[in-house]
Amino acid sequence: MLKTDKKINYLERSTFIAGLLILVFLFGYLSLQMTKKQHLPPTIEVAVSPAFINDKNSYEIMIQNTGEESAQAINIQFELYQEGKVAGNAVMVIDYLPSKSKETGWIVFEQDKKLFDSLVVNSITYLKPEKDL
Amino acid sequence: MRAPFETIKEYGRGIMGGLLFSLPLLYTMEMWWTGFIASPEKLVAFIIFTFLLLLGYNRYAGLRTDSSFKDILHDSVEEITLGFLVTFFFLLLINKINLSMSFDEIVGKVIVETMMVAIGVSVGTAQMGQNDKRNSGKEKNKKGDKFLEMVILSICGAVLISSSVAPTEEILQIAIVSEIPHLLLMMVTALVASAIVLFFSDFKGSGTTEAGIKQVILHVTINYTVALVMGFILLWIFGRTDGFSFYIIVAQMVVLSIPAAIGASAGRLLIDNQ
Numbered sequence: 001m002l003k004t005d006k007k008i009n010y011l012e013r014s015t016f017i018a019g020l021l022i023l024v025f026l027f028g029y030l031s032l033q034m035t036k037k038q039h040l041p042p043t044i045e046v047a048v049s050p051a052f053i054n055d056k057n058s059y060e061i062m063i064q065n066t067g068e069e070s071a072q073a074i075n076i077q078f079e080l081y082q083e084g085k086v087a088g089n090a091v092m093v094i095d096y097l098p099s100k101s102k103e104t105g106w107i108v109f110e111q112d113k114k115l116f117d118s119l120v121v122n123s124i125t126y127l128k129p130e131k132d133l
Numbered sequence: 134m135r136a137p138f139e140t141i142k143e144y145g146r147g148i149m150g151g152l153l154f155s156l157p158l159l160y161t162m163e164m165w166w167t168g169f170i171a172s173p174e175k176l177v178a179f180i181i182f183t184f185l186l187l188l189g190y191n192r193y194a195g196l197r198t199d200s201s202f203k204d205i206l207h208d209s210v211e212e213i214t215l216g217f218l219v220t221f222f223f224l225l226l227i228n229k230i231n232l233s234m235s236f237d238e239i240v241g242k243v244i245v246e247t248m249m250v251a252i253g254v255s256v257g258t259a260q261m262g263q264n265d266k267r268n269s270g271k272e273k274n275k276k277g278d279k280f281l282e283m284v285i286l287s288i289c290g291a292v293l294i295s296s297s298v299a300p301t302e303e304i305l306q307i308a309i310v311s312e313i314p315h316l317l318l319m320m321v322t323a324l325v326a327s328a329i330v331l332f333f334s335d336f337k338g339s340g341t342t343e344a345g346i347k348q349v350i351l352h353v354t355i356n357y358t359v360a361l362v363m364g365f366i367l368l369w370i371f372g373r374t375d376g377f378s379f380y381i382i383v384a385q386m387v388v389l390s391i392p393a394a395i396g397a398s399a400g401r402l403l404i405d406n407q
Contacts, residue, residue, distance in 0.1 A: 006134040008207065011141070016141055019214035021157035026180060026335065029240060033173035070170050098169035099384045 020072075042071035044097070046121050057109040060118050061092060064102040071097045071126040079122045080109060087116060097126075098118055143258060144215060150257005151219050151250040151271045153326025154293060163300040167371050168242030176244050179370050183248035186292060187212055189285035190255050193278075194404055212258070214252030217243065219389045249296055254406050256293060265307050283401070287356055291363040299367035305377075308384035320357075323394035327356045330398035351379040361386050361392035366395075 008016070043066045051060040061078075065071050074097055080088035090107045097103060107119070171179070187209035192200075192324050224230040230239045298304060311319070332349050332355055364386045367376050374382050 009134050009137050011137045011142060012207075012211065015144075015211045015214045017366075019217075021213060022217050023180070023210070026240070026244060028362060029175065030173040030177050033237070034177075037173065070166075072170075096166050096169070098238040098241075101169075101238055102233075120317035129375075 005018040022052060026049065026065055033091045037068055041095070042069045042099070044074060044076075044124050044126055045069035046076055046124065048119050050104055057111055057116060060097060061105045061107060062102060063092070063094065063097065063100055063105070065097040068099050068109055069128050071101055072129045074124070074126040078107060079114040079120055080116050081118045081120060082116050087111075089122070094112050096129075145260040147212065147215050147254040148260050150261050151216055151254035152223075152301055154253030155246070155250045155296075156206065158300070159227070159246055160221070161297075161300060163302060163371065164210045164249075165229055165242050167300055168240075168245040171241060171245065171370070172370055175370065176241065178363045179248055182366065183251060184209060184213070184291075184368075186252060186289055187255050190259075190404070191288045193282040194259055194289075206218045209255075212254045213247070215254045216247045216249075218248040218289070220250045228358075241394055250321070252289070252293060252296075254287070260404060283352075284341070284359065284399040286404060287397040288363055289358040290353055290356055290404055291360050291368045291393040291397040292367065294396025294400045294402065295360075295364060295368060295389055298392055299373075299389055300371040304368075304385055304388050305373060305381075307388045308381055309390065311384055316384055319387050319391055323358055323360060323390045324353055325392070327353045327360075327394045327398040329400070331356065356397045357394055359392065359397045362391070363397070364389035364393045372387065 002129055004128065020076050045064045047062040047064075049062075051058040057080075059078075061076075063074070071087055072095070073094075074094040076092040076094075078090040078092070079086045080090070088111065090109070092105055092107070094103055109116070188205055189209045191205045205245075221230070222241060224246065230242055248394070328349060331352050331400075363381075368385055368389065369383070373385055377385075
């Protein structure tokens with residue numbers, strides 16, 4: 001900010017006080033995080049529930065990271081079963097999922113839904129981004 | 134005391150400057166990712182680093198040079214406030230923060246972007262005002278201060294220009310595919326670009342070849358050192374040093390040194406308000 005007069009008005013004073021409060025809050029919050037965080041690795045949980053998209057064989061997928069670190073390059077493989085045999089599969093890819101966050105997605109199979117009995121998660125792979133602090 | 138209306142006009146200038154200089158970063162996904170990947174320690178370090186930059190810039194380019202430390206501190210805090218507000222509302226606008234996100238994610242994203250926007254606010258306020266008002270009360274720095282001023286403005290210029298590419302994956306990609314001859318040529322390019330800007334192209338506030346070869350080498354060396362160091366700091370902030378070999382880190386520093394050196398030379402002359 002460029003001042004031509006060193007005395008400040010009420011607006012400048014309010015902005016300054018707001019800035020101080022923001023900085024105090026941020027430092028306080030981050031300090032708390034530093035002491036509280038145990039740096040537990042990312043933990044990905046996947047919930048599958050039937051969805052009804054255009055009356056097709058579709059599923060709503062909820063992916064949640066319950067860990068304390070972000071997960072990177074998440075790859076979830078699904079398998080569609082028919083009478084105990086794999087009859088189809090799908091893959092869901094997410095770049096990043098921050099700690100304590102969730103994403104929702106959908107899988108739609110073109111086949112008739114009456115032919116299939118369940119969708120199961122086959123594998124979940126993900127990375128923990130490297131950090132030096 | 135200035136009228137509040139004058140302050141509002143100045144804030145408007147600062148906000149527009151903040152957006153002008155940092156808009157690419159607000160639209161860069163690696164910046165959002167840094168917000169939630171970075172550790173709290175790194176975010177604290179980032180806030181302190183930016184605050185020191187703002188103090189330095191306001192000392193040498195944003196304010197009258199006879200301002201007290203209290204005035205400079207006051208202005209820097211104001212710029213952080215404007216940067217925070219601009220960032221918060223802009224990220225809301227583009228739906229990169231919302232209530233379904235964890236608080237950690239929102240805070241991280243806002244901090245990372247705020248710091249870059251605040252530098253833009255500072256430069257924008259100082260550079261986009263009318264010349265007659267802007268230069269009122271300005272005095273030339275003492276000779277002893279000149280070197281420090283040059284270094285600090287070079288740092289600000291390097292950060293301002295190179296921060297728009299530093300967080301991107303492309304820097305890493307270029308570093309990985311570059312052979313040693315490429316890296317050496319990049320260093321030469323950065324050094325030549327600095328020399329051209331500082332001594333051979335009549336930039337506003339630049340020197341001339343009459344300064345002598347010793348001066349040219351001295352300035353270009355300082356300029357490039359600043360570019361490399363700032364490149365490393367930005368790479369560290371954006372998580373580009375974590376888990377990589379020493380060679381890849383150095384290669385990334387060299388890749389980033391081209392925009393950083395141009396920022397430290399041309400950027401410095403551009404943002405210098407005197």
